[in-house]
Amino acid sequence: MANGDLIVIGGGPGGYVAALRAAQLGLKVTLVERAELGGICLNWGCIPTKALLRTAELVRLIGAAGEFGLGVAPPQIDLPAVVARSRAVAAKLQGGVKHLLKKAGITVIAGTARLAGPGRVAVEGQGELAAPHIILATGARARALPGFEPDGRFLWSYREALQPDCLPPRLVVIGSGAIGIEFASIFNAFGSEVTVVEALDRLLPVEDAEISALARTAFERQGITCHTGARVTGLEKGAQAVEVLVEAGGQALRLPAERVIVAVGITGNVEQLGLDSTAARVEKGHIVTDRFGRTDQPGLYAIGDVAGPPWLAHKASHEAVLCVEAIAGQPDLHPLDPHRIPGCTFCHPPVASVGLTEAAALAAGHKIRVGRFPFAANGKAIAQGDTEGLVKILFDADSGALLGAHILGPEAPEMIQGFALAQSLETTEAELIATVFPHPTLSEAMHEAALAAFGRALHI
Incomplete structure (x- = not known):
């Protein structure tokens, strides 16, 4: 089989992004995936669950139609149609990933891969690949609970x-x-x-x-x-x-x-990769790496869920870019800071956060200022009938540094990126307070929470 510059094992949000970025940088890349391109996230996680959650949101909105002056019959759940839409969404995005890889000139091999020695990968039934750099992006699987293994029925x-x-x-x-x-x-x-x-x-x-x-x-x-x-x-x-x-x-x-x-919970897919013949270390079900994805084995890297928490698709994609850029010798790289990775739970009401919790900030020795602003006092939230929750922000009392932000309420996963960007720019309370937020928007609650931390909130 063909030789190249980089072999990526696993085609999820870490693996396929690593392959795409490597191709952008001029590397000859081969990607090996044993199941579906896009990985668990696209096919059996992030994306199809959001499709189901959208249906759930519509059910709730229809159920509340009377509050908005509308007479609507109670919704009827057509479960096969709901599931079919969810699967169609995943299939469409999987096709998009396949197109991107083809357009980038990346060789994609369907099969199960195993390390076969330094710079070598064996693909079951298809021979060997060779490249000086190998990235493991094999993801993770659901952790088993003894006595509660899935049985296909109950x-x-x-x-x-x-x-x-x-x-x-x-x-x-x-x-x-x-x-x-x-x-x-x-x-x-x-x-x-x-x-x-x-x-x-x-x-x-x-x-x-x-x-x-x-x-x-x-x-x-x-x-x-x-x-x-x-x-x-x-x-x-x-x-x-x-x-x-x-x-x-x-x-x-x-x-x-x-x-x-x-x-x-989940555990990394570290078995049957051939790691026992390398210097790479596995701890608590995950491959140990440095902040650029390098393992203890020269030329071998790991990114995403198989490299440990937080187990988030956007973390895997960001690690992928950093790892590949380090391989390519790109200058001025900034290692990933796990405290600046936003996390989101798309429940009802949704939850999103970035940075330290209040308990973690205090445990780290910070003197803190805490600002809170409820959506019940936000004009847009009231107008759309979605007022449950609040925005909570933590600042270092001495420096004004933004330590953490936590949102429970409407559009929390969309809004948290504002705080993630603020942290990346090393924003203090002064910049957040001086920022003009548009009206009427849910994001005004972010501004009011910053004001509240310093006794300046205007609408509570």
Whole structure:
């Protein structure tokens, strides 16, 4: 098989972006993908879930039509049509990735790859490739919960949840990270009675504690039952339903359900790559790298989910660009700062954040100023009937540096990029306060939160 400058193993948002950037820089690239181009994110994660969430949003809006002076019949869920649209969206984007790779002159090989020695990759049934640089972008998979392995009927992983065979009257979601909470929001909107079980002491545990508490209140108001500090102890299957056995708050609970979604985290796809014959290290299910994706094996790199948290597509793509530019010897590269990677959960109401939580800022020794502004006091939010949540900003009290920002409420994932950009530009409170925000917009809540941190909020 052909030789080149770079071999990329894995065609997800890390791998295909690495291949595209390398081609832009004049490298001869081969990409090997064993399943679908676009990876889990495009085909079985970020994109199809957003399609389902859009349907869930429309269901909620139609249900609230009376508040806007409209008489509309209650929506009827055509589940096969909903799923078909979601799959069509993923297929369209997969085709787009395929087109981009072809246009860039990148050789794409369908197959399973394994390291075969320094600078060599064996593709099962197709021979060997050779290149001085190899990037591993093999992603991650759902972490298994013993006794709760997906069975194609009662127990669902994200794959089954994206192609449900029914709308379960009762659904238990184990795990309250982004994946679990997004599916909880989807099926709650579709009419399922949803219960969320979380082992840690709060929902959305990576988020700021105040935001987590407010989100839980919002979820429970929608009818989602939440158990935190809960330990799943067993599962009893019946003919048509199951019971999930849980210990929470000193009580033994039996949670009946027609379906159970297990969303307890992910682990890197590090097996059967041939890493044992290299100097690369694997720790806690992920490949250890430096800040440019380099492993301990010269010429071998890892990016994206297989290289560890945060497990986000945009982090993988950014790592891909940095890694390839380092390989190509580009000057003035800035390593990725994990504290400046925004995270989003597209639940209802949505959650987004960047930087430090309040607890992390205090633990790091910062004296902080905290600004909050509720959407209930924002004109655009009131006009569109979507006032739940707030914007919360943390500043260093001495320097005015923007330490973190947290949003619960309408369009939070779209707005958080404003704070991410501000952090990248090393913006202080002075620049944020001096910035003119358009009216009427939800983004005015961002400005008011900055003002509030310094006792200058105008509309509360």
